[in-house]
Amino acid sequence: MNMRLSYGMGFILLVLPCSLLVAFTHYPALKALLNSFWNNGSSIRPSRFVGVKNYQTLLEDDKLMQVLINSFIYAIGTVPLAIALAIGMALLVNSKLPATGLMRLSFFLPTMLPMVAVANIWLFFYAPGIGLASQLLNAVGLPSINFLGSTNTSLASMMVVAVWKEAGLFMIFYLAALQSIPTNLKDAARLEGAGSVRIFFDVVLPLLRPTTIFVAVNALINAFRLVDHIVVMTRGGPNNSSSLLLYYIYEVTFGFRDFAYGATLTVLMVVILGILAAFQFWVLDRKAHYQ
Amino acid sequence: MTEGLNRIAFATLAIVLAALWGLPFLYSVWTAFHPEKYSANFVWNAPLTLSNFVEAWQAAPFALYFLNTVILIATVLVANLILCTLVAYAFVRYRFRWAGFLFSLVMVQLLISPEILIVENYLTLNNIGLTDTIIGIALPYLTSAFGIFLLRQTFKTVPKSLDEAAQIEGASAWRVLWTVYVPLARPVYLAYGLVSISFHWNNFLWPLIVTNSPEVRPVTVGLSVFATVESGIEWSLVNAATLMTTAPLIVAFLIFQRQFVANFMRAGIK
Amino acid sequence: MKTRLKMAIPLVTGAAIALTAPAVQAADLEFYFPVGVNAPAVATIEKLTNAWAAQNPQHTVKAVYAGNYEETTTKALTAAQAGDPPQVAVLLAIDIFTLIEEDVILPISDIATSPEEKAWIGSFYDGFMVDTQFGGKTYSIPFQRSTPVFYYNKDAWRAAGLDPEVTPATWDEMVEMGKKLTVKDDNGNVTQWGTRIPNLGLAGAWLFGGLVKSKGDGLSTDTGTEARFDTEAAKASLDFMLRLAKEEVMAPGGITWGDTPKAFLEGQAASIWTSTGNLAFINENAEFDWGVGFLPGGDGPGAPVGGGNFYIFKDTTEEERAAALDFVKFMSTPENQAVWSMATGYVAPSAAAWETPEMQAYAKRLPQALVALDQMPHAYREFATFQRARVTQFLVDAIEGVITGGADPAAALAEAQDKADDVLGEYR
Numbered sequence: 005m006n007m008r009l010s011y012g013m014g015f016i017l018l019v020l021p022c023s024l025l026v027a028f029t030h031y032p033a034l035k036a037l038l039n040s041f042w043n044n045g046s047s048i049r050p051s052r053f054v055g056v057k058n059y060q061t062l063l064e065d066d067k068l069m070q071v072l073i074n075s076f077i078y079a080i081g082t083v084p085l086a087i088a089l090a091i092g093m094a095l096l097v098n099s100k101l102p103a104t105g106l107m108r109l110s111f112f113l114p115t116m117l118p119m120v121a122v123a124n125i126w127l128f129f130y131a132p133g134i135g136l137a138s139q140l141l142n143a144v145g146l147p148s149i150n151f152l153g154s155t156n157t158s159l160a161s162m163m164v165v166a167v168w169k170e171a172g173l174f175m176i177f178y179l180a181a182l183q184s185i186p187t188n189l190k191d192a193a194r195l196e197g198a199g200s201v202r203i204f205f206d207v208v209l210p211l212l213r214p215t216t217i218f219v220a221v222n223a224l225i226n227a228f229r230l231v232d233h234i235v236v237m238t239r240g241g242p243n244n245s246s247s248l249l250l251y252y253i254y255e256v257t258f259g260f261r262d263f264a265y266g267a268t269l270t271v272l273m274v275v276i277l278g279i280l281a282a283f284q285f286w287v288l289d290r291k292a293h294y295q
Numbered sequence: 296m297t298e299g300l301n302r303i304a305f306a307t308l309a310i311v312l313a314a315l316w317g318l319p320f321l322y323s324v325w326t327a328f329h330p331e332k333y334s335a336n337f338v339w340n341a342p343l344t345l346s347n348f349v350e351a352w353q354a355a356p357f358a359l360y361f362l363n364t365v366i367l368i369a370t371v372l373v374a375n376l377i378l379c380t381l382v383a384y385a386f387v388r389y390r391f392r393w394a395g396f397l398f399s400l401v402m403v404q405l406l407i408s409p410e411i412l413i414v415e416n417y418l419t420l421n422n423i424g425l426t427d428t429i430i431g432i433a434l435p436y437l438t439s440a441f442g443i444f445l446l447r448q449t450f451k452t453v454p455k456s457l458d459e460a461a462q463i464e465g466a467s468a469w470r471v472l473w474t475v476y477v478p479l480a481r482p483v484y485l486a487y488g489l490v491s492i493s494f495h496w497n498n499f500l501w502p503l504i505v506t507n508s509p510e511v512r513p514v515t516v517g518l519s520v521f522a523t524v525e526s527g528i529e530w531s532l533v534n535a536a537t538l539m540t541t542a543p544l545i546v547a548f549l550i551f552q553r554q555f556v557a558n559f560m561r562a563g564i565k
Numbered sequence: 566m567k568t569r570l571k572m573a574i575p576l577v578t579g580a581a582i583a584l585t586a587p588a589v590q591a592a593d594l595e596f597y598f599p600v601g602v603n604a605p606a607v608a609t610i611e612k613l614t615n616a617w618a619a620q621n622p623q624h625t626v627k628a629v630y631a632g633n634y635e636e637t638t639t640k641a642l643t644a645a646q647a648g649d650p651p652q653v654a655v656l657l658a659i660d661i662f663t664l665i666e667e668d669v670i671l672p673i674s675d676i677a678t679s680p681e682e683k684a685w686i687g688s689f690y691d692g693f694m695v696d697t698q699f700g701g702k703t704y705s706i707p708f709q710r711s712t713p714v715f716y717y718n719k720d721a722w723r724a725a726g727l728d729p730e731v732t733p734a735t736w737d738e739m740v741e742m743g744k745k746l747t748v749k750d751d752n753g754n755v756t757q758w759g760t761r762i763p764n765l766g767l768a769g770a771w772l773f774g775g776l777v778k779s780k781g782d783g784l785s786t787d788t789g790t791e792a793r794f795d796t797e798a799a800k801a802s803l804d805f806m807l808r809l810a811k812e813e814v815m816a817p818g819g820i821t822w823g824d825t826p827k828a829f830l831e832g833q834a835a836s837i838w839t840s841t842g843n844l845a846f847i848n849e850n851a852e853f854d855w856g857v858g859f860l861p862g863g864d865g866p867g868a869p870v871g872g873g874n875f876y877i878f879k880d881t882t883e884e885e886r887a888a889a890l891d892f893v894k895f896m897s898t899p900e901n902q903a904v905w906s907m908a909t910g911y912v913a914p915s916a917a918a919w920e921t922p923e924m925q926a927y928a929k930r931l932p933q934a935l936v937a938l939d940q941m942p943h944a945y946r947e948f949a950t951f952q953r954a955r956v957t958q959f960l961v962d963a964i965e966g967v968i969t970g971g972a973d974p975a976a977a978l979a980e981a982q983d984k985a986d987d988v989l990g991e992y993r
Contacts, residue, residue, distance in 0.1 A: 014385070017389075021378035021438045024438045027419070029403060029407055029408075029412065031419070032414075033407065035419075067962075096308075096312070101305065107309060116493065116544045116545060118499065118515045119497060119499060120518055121515075124537045125319050128322070131821075132824070133828060133833045134827060142754060147754050152821075153765060154969050155966070168316070225406060229411060236522070241819075242765055242965035242966075243969060250410070250413075253414060254413065255958075259639075261667075261954070267414055270412060270415065332850075354607060421646065421647055427649075507629075507640040520633075528823040528827065530827070
């Protein structure tokens, strides 16, 4: 429609709601940039302008380097795995196998749970000795693994938790996509003698591309946004092996009470997300057409 | 022949995957219903008990936490429905300068959600004195870019002829909105509502730093406060508390499974 | 113990304070406190708080359970920054420097100025008062103080052919006895470890402080500007932990604090190093004969002191301060200290508490409770400096890096020392 927007209407329809949004999205981003040029103050030592000093600290921060590497591995690891599992689950649930309702329940349930609940469940599951994971390992004669207490396994353990929670949600999106694939396409392929596997890779998968893009974007955003399990299970440890960027921001700001460095890290995070967004845009532009 | 074997392999895979997937949750449930002694020892016929739930319920004000969560999600949902409708309406029905720019600006929130900017948002809230309040938790989320996106897509599909017809009959912009656009978007409102409720029920980090007192703590923060211990962790209690806090969601899901799934699917497609 | 001689003074003082305190103007108090899942503890706090409220109907007091220590401190600081602090809170003793830097607390010695009140301040054990001092003033009053002790499974001792009344006194003895206590199954997997010392996170750093003390050094000093990480004692302590794992006395890798009592009760560890605050929990749930001893030490016994103290906040009115002080005095009367100590296992911080009939009976029923008290002369203040959270994290990272990631102890400690010096340099 092309109606003219009066100032009054504009105010109610746009200005009011959007200013709320801007106040908690764009304004804080700019504020973080501003605050990153001041140092951290306290009651007895007030804060002063320090230019790019915080950024120098940032560049020299080994812990940050570890955190960024972790975040990168975490994103690269969880996104494809969640997608692959989601497609698999969707195929299973969509098939003629018995008890698909129960399967769907089992796969989707973790999505309904808050991440803190998931974290508690897995904290118990991973507990050395008394947790089910250890008991299962011992039952087959393998030694217990200290999942959360070892620098080698803590990040991977967190990734498993994230995938467990997310894959079910993505399964639903794939289910929708699968059910909207016209059967005549598959029938035509079968007539030409293609087996199930070929049908899947040549017919079904390409048609799932839009969903995959949507799911990948979501998963990527969540990989940065959701750190509840880190807070509850490992607190970034041991020795920062499971610390992710948002968790580090939380630790620095609310643990060490260094709001200035927290602001600096926030700027970094926004920049990283911006680059990711630009990258996604580029991918989207090139790939599927998506209603 | 291979098709048959394939089917068996497939079925086995399905069962194993579904079982493994459900294992952590099932173990948690099992532990919640058995005394602490058995929380590390899986004994088939160990005695069931409800005492963990009773003890957990009494150890922290879970009723209050639930109430807070309900108030929170209701507030956010109502605000979302109203505000997102308004903005989507503006983008679809009107032409104005900066429309494209404004829309891109709003969509930024899809990527940079309020938790990302937790440091500054906390300071903002502090400056306006709304820390430790439920409205404080809700504030950054009242206008949701996702909601705007969904509703704009939906409103776009409303036939212009309906709109024009209503105008001819003298309807104001508000009447047109209420009688033409909103009813046609009802399924999307439902879908979006579920997504919103689910998201805000589960939100943790932001409410954690915003709230101090039990009076405003939502259930997720209450659970974590309950579970962080200075002395030993009692797993049967923690699992009972975890189950308690998620039970409403699970029950709702079991009852409305079909609708939930259908609505998430719809939200996904759009 | 010298403390038993001081018995008379605090009892009389307590009575004197109660009788002579002037009527205080009405005030609404908010009281933040941290406890664990141990549900009776929360109920006990509420019971005590209500008792004070009943005795002082002109005031109201709201006890707010704010989570664990870290969370409670964060909440209190956040509230203070928002201009609405609690009037009184139990926070970590070691938060003193942070609280002073943020300028949110008042020295108790500035409010409690009468001679009786001064005597009251002096009635607590020195070991618990050391970390309340800064700049010559007393900033807090001990309340839930703890120290770790060595819990051991006497039945496991007997099964290993050890005398169930003898615990290891030195690190070498710990290794010796531990080797006998570790039990493996037919597959070669360990079913019972000789001992279990939590080493992850802040709890790990806490216990680490005790190890360092037992080698004759400390992790920090009372200036708040010095961190002593790169010391022989610290290195020896890390070597000891590694040795325990290598000799298969203790599980290798990261060991959590929270699961430790449970592991003990399940028989997964024949002995554990954990807070005396777990005494009640273990007592209720142990299905075997158990005892408590001093922590084995490097050159002699050593332990850290931890736990929470009462702080009174600055952004308060005269009436609120007076009421808060009265509340604190009430909570630290010998009788109430006894109630609290018996409910939790925390060490009652004044001699008078141990002399009350209830505590005497309790000590008879549960002699294990006395060990923590007897270990006090060998205890040292917990690590505390300005920017404590940040600096402690350097130590935590170093310990975790060595234990779970195979880092070299000397290098890790040197690195932690450098980082600490960088941060603390600004305060010197």
